[in-house]
Structure formats: structure tokens, C-alpha cells
Amino acid sequence: xxxxxxxxxxxxxxxxxxxxxxxxxxxxxxxxxxxxxxxxxxxxxxxxxxxxxxxxxxxxxxxxxxxxxxxxxxxxxxxxxxxxxxxxxxxxxxxxxxxxxxxxxxxxxxxxxxxxxxxxxxxxxxxxxxxxxxxxxxxxxxxxxxxxxxxxxxxxxxxxxxxxxxxxxxxxxxxxxxxxxxxxxxxxxxxxxxxxxxxxxxxxxxxxxxxxxxxxxxxxxxxxxxxxxxxxxxxxxxxxxxxxxxxxxxxxxxxxxxxxxxxxxxxxxxxxxxxxxxxxxxxxxxxxxxxxxxxxxxxxxxxxxxxxxxxxxxxxxxxxxxxxxxxx
Amino acid sequence: xxxxxxxxxxxxxxxxxxxxxxxxxxxxxxxxxxxxxxxxxxxxxxxxxxxxxxxxxxxxxxxxxxxxxxxxxxxxxxxxxxxxxxxxxxxxxxxxxxxxxxxxxxxxxxxxxxxxxxxxxxxxxxxxxxxxxxxxxxxxxxxxxxxxxxxxxxxxxxxxxxxxxxxxxxxxxxxxxxxxxxxxxxxxxxxxxxxxxxxxxxxxxxxxxxxxxxxxxxxxxxxxxxxxxxxxxxxxxxxxxxxxxxxxxxxxxxxxxxxxxxxxxxxxxxxxxxxxxxxxxxxxxxxxxxxxxxxxxxxxxxxxxxxxxxxxxxxxxxxxxxxxxxxx
Numbered sequence: 001x002x003x004x005x006x007x008x009x010x011x012x013x014x015x016x017x018x019x020x021x022x023x024x025x026x027x028x029x030x031x032x033x034x035x036x037x038x039x040x041x042x043x044x045x046x047x048x049x050x051x052x053x054x055x056x057x058x059x060x061x062x063x064x065x066x067x068x069x070x071x072x073x074x075x076x077x078x079x080x081x082x083x084x085x086x087x088x089x090x091x092x093x094x095x096x097x098x099x100x101x102x103x104x105x106x107x108x109x110x111x112x113x114x115x116x117x118x119x120x121x122x123x124x125x126x127x128x129x130x131x132x133x134x135x136x137x138x139x140x141x142x143x144x145x146x147x148x149x150x151x152x153x154x155x156x157x158x159x160x161x162x163x164x165x166x167x168x169x170x171x172x173x174x175x176x177x178x179x180x181x182x183x184x185x186x187x188x189x190x191x192x193x194x195x196x197x198x199x200x201x202x203x204x205x206x207x208x209x210x211x212x213x214x215x216x217x218x219x220x221x222x223x224x225x226x227x228x229x230x231x232x233x234x235x236x237x238x239x240x241x242x243x244x245x246x247x248x249x250x251x252x253x254x255x256x257x258x259x260x261x262x263x264x265x266x267x268x269x270x271x272x273x274x275x276x277x278x279x280x281x282x283x284x285x286x287x288x289x290x291x292x293x294x295x296x297x298x299x300x301x302x303x304x305x306x307x308x309x310x311x312x313x314x315x316x317x318x319x320x321x322x323x324x325x326x327x328x
Numbered sequence: 329x330x331x332x333x334x335x336x337x338x339x340x341x342x343x344x345x346x347x348x349x350x351x352x353x354x355x356x357x358x359x360x361x362x363x364x365x366x367x368x369x370x371x372x373x374x375x376x377x378x379x380x381x382x383x384x385x386x387x388x389x390x391x392x393x394x395x396x397x398x399x400x401x402x403x404x405x406x407x408x409x410x411x412x413x414x415x416x417x418x419x420x421x422x423x424x425x426x427x428x429x430x431x432x433x434x435x436x437x438x439x440x441x442x443x444x445x446x447x448x449x450x451x452x453x454x455x456x457x458x459x460x461x462x463x464x465x466x467x468x469x470x471x472x473x474x475x476x477x478x479x480x481x482x483x484x485x486x487x488x489x490x491x492x493x494x495x496x497x498x499x500x501x502x503x504x505x506x507x508x509x510x511x512x513x514x515x516x517x518x519x520x521x522x523x524x525x526x527x528x529x530x531x532x533x534x535x536x537x538x539x540x541x542x543x544x545x546x547x548x549x550x551x552x553x554x555x556x557x558x559x560x561x562x563x564x565x566x567x568x569x570x571x572x573x574x575x576x577x578x579x580x581x582x583x584x585x586x587x588x589x590x591x592x593x594x595x596x597x598x599x600x601x602x603x604x605x606x607x608x609x610x611x612x613x614x615x616x617x618x619x620x621x622x623x624x625x626x627x628x629x630x631x632x633x634x635x636x637x638x639x640x641x642x643x644x645x646x647x648x649x650x651x652x653x654x655x656x
Contacts, residue, residue, distance in 0.1 A: 014598050022614040
């Protein structure tokens with residue numbers, strides 16, 4: 001294992017300390033590294049809280065700030081945060097208008113956020129499940145929630161700033177999730193620090209098609225194909241699943257898993273965009289970069305969110321977080 | 329070689345096409361992919377042009393836009409752009425106030441930018457050489473220009489927007505370069521698509537200390553050490569080289585080389601910041617991310633720029649580029 005670390009037990013805490021120090025204008029850490037919260041809250045606004053296992057940075061801590069999340073709860077690497085983390089975060093950032101939990105569909109996350117919701121007041125939640133690769137998976141009943149979660153957090157975050165109610169935000173989150181599909185492919189495994197070796201073995205000429213963001217299996221192991229062929233199969237799966245909804249304006253988001261450089265991500269974006277536009281999708285917004293990662297895994301995912309004018313307007317709204325920033 | 333590509337000959341063109349499509353609100357491509365330029369120029373402003381071999385994305389194309397560069401000339405991977413690229417870019421973006429070339433100190437880049445400057449009118453240049461690792465190197469007489477180039481482009485870019493003259497900007501660029509030091513370390517090699525195999529061999533427990541951004545040798549091959557030990561040696565080299573200038577306010581920039589995830593970069597930032605603050609440096613600005621890369625190389629560099637109030641103000645000024653954006 002080749003990583004910049006001091007010891008496997010302190011990776012997360014040291015990284016969070018660095019993160020909080022680098023972005024002290026935006027956020028602060030809760031005691032015991034239990035959560036990351038906005039430095040300045042907006043009274044009367046519904047609080048948005050997300051979280052999940054670490055190793056997917058900048059998701060979710062990198063999206064704490066004006067226009068997105070009020071707090072994020074980081075679990076250990078690829079491990080769900082505990083209910084007390086969400087409860088403490090909710091207590092800290094709920095200014096009276098309630099809390100919306102945004103949860104990726106993984107059994108541990110859903111269970112622990114549910115438990116925290118039951119023990120808190122004024123909480124609703126949105127569960128994202130945008131990954132079309134597999135119906136049930138190693139850690140999931142139903143589809144996995146992956147990179148599309150960023151899109152839900154951005155659009156619902158903008159709406160929350162406008163003062164919408166908890167119920168309205170819950171409905172908007174579900175609507176954005178339903179308009180969003182993703183699928184990914186891995187070229188290499190990630191290596192969890194505490195494990196010290198790659199999560200899975202993969203041959204020199206192979207890819208894991210439909211991989212999950214913890215390196216868990218996807219649809220199949222296949223020989224590595226051209227960027228165009230990979231993009232074509234992913235886009236076909238996404239468009240096929242959206243069905244008649246895959247018409248008109250969309251956000252195209254090509255996401256790196258951590259070990260894939262920008263040059264390749266833009267090349268995949270180029271392939272995907274051309275394919276989608278031939279099929280009646282008009283790409284009106286774009287995001288290309290490593291935002292929902294799997295530690296050092298080489299690979300990428302493609303996410304498509306169909307956008308009505310209102311969703312596009314909320315996507316464009318000002319945001320000021322460590323990882324997404326514009327208009328401020 | 330495991331990459332998202334269609335063919336080694338088309339990697340750069342396809343990636344640039346995707347890049348231009350994703351950021352069509354900010355920039356356009358010159359014919360034959362010779363340069364990337366701002367979509368809207370600001371008449372009367374000195375034009376800032378940079379460039380160099382590709383494979384370091386987002387440097388330089390990702391810094392084209394309001395508040396930074398007017399154009400960037402991408403060479404083939406790790407290959408200098410040709411003088412006609414700079415000349416065509418200069419012709420396109422010079423609105424009459426002259427051009428400043430910002431050039432990383434590599435022999436090919438310096439020679440080709442020089443040639444273009446001789447054949448153009450109203451051109452001056454700043455050559456960056458922030459890398460303290462080695463005095464002369466495989467491709468360099470004198471020190472290499474590396475991640476600190478971003479800092480020069482940002483600060484000089486902001487000053488150019490304010491209407492400063494070519495001569496003033498040249499002086500500012502030299503001043504920022506003199507206040508900037510960097511050094512990097514690689515854990516793995518990069519793989520150039522056309523070569524199809526890693527640029528250098530490196531053992532499981534080894535690191536290349538002081539590596540260049542093309543994977544060229546640094547100070548020495550060493551066994552992989554802890555993040556704290558690596559940060560300590562890099563910071564000592566930087567602070568030692570700055571000498572008495574290493575006092576007071578600074579920008580600390582921890583840069584990933586492409587294959588290293590955000591979690592490790594923030595951990596390195598945490599180590600470096602604590603060390604620097606013990607030595608009388610006050611970190612007042614921070615940047616953490618993969619901005620000056622070496623394709624898929626795992627590794628990182630640390631850059632320190634000493635900031636006076638004016639430089640800090642220019643760093644904070646609005647910027648709207650694909651890779652750096654705030655205030656707009």
C-alpha cells in the first residue's frame with residue numbers, strides 16, 4: 001500500500017483536521033470529528049444533512065456550505081456513520097425549520113439515518129438510488145446511491161436557501177433523484193488503508209463494468225474496451241432506464257473515482273455527450289471532475305439528470321463549498 | 329496501460345473537444361486544437377498566455393477565463409507546444425495592450441516561447457522556476473517550473489484585469505515567482521499514452537523524492553516514509569531555500585499529481601501546515617487539490633508563496649475558469 005499517511009488509525013482524523021483548517025472560512029468540525037458543519041447557519045432555513053462512509057471525498061464534507069449542505073457526517077472509510085453522529089449534527093444545525101437527511105441507498109447508511117431520524121424531531125429524508133448497474137448489490141437492497149447524490153444535494157440545497165419547507169424539499173429531492181441515473185466502470189481497485197491491500201483483483205486488460213463506489217461488483221467483469229464503447233454501453237443503460245423521460249435538457253456529469261486524471265474524464269465526457277445528443281438529450285449543464293470517489297480507484301461514472309427550467313435555475317444558484325463554488 | 333481512450337493519436341484532440349464543450353460558456357478552441365482562448369476578451373487588457381506539454385491538466389487550459397489566462401497552448405503529452413501555436417494565440421487575444429507569456433522553465437517551452445516572442449510584437453515573458461528539488465534536471469537548465477505557476481497565473485491574472493501595463497505585470501510575475509517554492513514526491517509512475525508503459529520503475533516500498541512533473545528524477549529514490557516525515561523534509565527544503573523571506577503570511581498549496589485522492593492531500597496539508605506554522609509562517613490562504621498533474625501519477629507537491637497584502641488581495645480577486653472559480 002502506497003499512501004500519504006502516518007498510521008491507518010489516524011488517517012480520517014488527520015485528513016479532517018487538514019480539511020477544516022484549509023476551509024475554516026466555510027466550516028467547522030464537531031467534537032470527536034463526528035460531523036462537519038457550516039460555520040454560519042441561516043436561521044429559519046431547513047437544515048440539510050448528509051453523510052456516509054469516508055473515502056468518497058469531496059462527497060459529502062466538500063459540499064458543506066452556503067447553497068448545499070448544513071452538515072455532513074463522515075463514517076470511517078467505507079463504513080456508515082453512527083446514529084449519534086447524525087443526531088448531534090441535527091441538534092447543532094437545526095434552527096427550528098427541521099432537517100432533511102440526504103442518504104445514499106446503502107443498508108448501513110439507511111438504517112443509521114433512520115434510527116437518528118426516529119430519535120430526533122422534525123426530520124424527513126431523501127434516499128438516493130441513481131445507479132442503474134445492478135438492482136440489488138453487496139450492500140444494498142434496491143439500487144445503490146452514487147454520484148447523482150451530488151446533484152440532489154446541489155438542487156435541494158439551492159431550494160432550501162430560498163426558504164422552502166421541509167416537505168417541499170423532501171418532494172424536490174425525490175423528484176431530482178427520479179430524474180437522475182448513473183453508472184460507473186473501474187479500471188483498478190481501490191485500497192482501503194486499514195486493509196492495506198486492494199479490495200479486489202483485476203487483470204491488466206480488464207474492467208469492472210457497473211462497479212460500485214466501494215469497489216463492489218457491478219454487472220460483469222469484461223475486457224477493457226475503448227472509451228467510446230464504454231460510454232455507449234453506459235449511456236444506453238441510462239437512457240434505456242429513463243425511457244421516455246430521456247428527452248430534452250439535461251445535466252451531464254462525468255465523475256472520476258480518484259485515480260483517473262482529468263484528461264481521460266474530458267475524453268469520456270466528449271464520447272458520452274455526442275452519444276446522448278444523438279438520442280435526443282440536450283446537454284445544457286456539465287460537470288467533469290472527481291467529486292464522488294472511491295479512494296484511489298481508477299475509473300469513472302457517468303450521471304445524467306434531466307433538467308426542467310426550475311432545476312436548471314437551482315443548479316445555477318450560488319454555491320460556496322470547498323468542492324463546488326460559483327456565484328459567490 | 330489502462331486508460332479511457334479510443335486511440336493514442338487522438339487522446340489530446342478528443343479530450344480538448346470534451347473540455348471545450350463542457351466549458352463553452354468560458355472558452356473556445358483555436359483551429360487545429362492549437363490553443364484554448366477566452367470566449368470574450370477585454371479590450372485594452374494585457375493578454376496573458378501560457379502553455380506547455382499536455383498531461384498536467386487542469387494546468388494550463390483549465391485556467392483560461394476571467395481573472396487568469398486569455399489563452400493556453402497545449403502541446404502533445406509532455407511535449408512543448410510549437411512557436412506557431414503561441415503566435416496564433418497571441419494574434420487572437422492581443423487587443424493592443426501587449427502579451428505576457430507565462431512559461432514554466434523547461435528547455436523546450438522556453439525556446440519555443442522565445443521564438444514566438446521574437447516573431448511577435450509587444451511580448452514580454454515570465455519564466456517560473458519554483459521547484460527547489462534539483463538545480464539542473466533532465467529537461468532544464470536551472471530549476472524547473474512546477475505547481476507554483478498556478479499562483480503566478482492567478483495573481484498576475486487578477487492584476488491584468490485591473491488594467492496594469494505589460495511591464496508592471498512582468499515585474500509582478502517575477503516577484504510572485506521569487507516568493508514561491510515547491511517540491512514534490514511520487515509514489516507511482518505516470519504512463520504516457522503513446523508510450524503505453526510507465527515512465528519509470530519504482531518498487532513497492534519506494535518513493536521518488538523531488539520528482540518532476542513528467543516523472544523525471546528528483547533528489548533521490550528513497551523508501552516510502554510517513555506523511556509527517558515527507559512533509560517535514562519538503563517544508564525544510566522550501567523554508568531553507570526561502571531563507572529570511574520565510575516569515576509571515578503565506579499561501580499553502582498542496583497539489584495532487586493525478587492519482588492521489590483528496591483524503592491524502594488534506595492529510596499532507598495538515599502535516600505541512602503544522603510544521604510551517606511552527607517555523608514562523610502564517611498560512612492565510614490555502615489550496616488543496618489536483619491542479620498541476622502528471623497524468624495518473626500518484627504523488628503530491630507542496631507549494632508555498634509568501635504573500636504581502638497586495639498579493640493576498642489579488643489571490644482573492646474574482647476568477648472564473650474551469651478549474652478555479654470564486655467571486656463570480
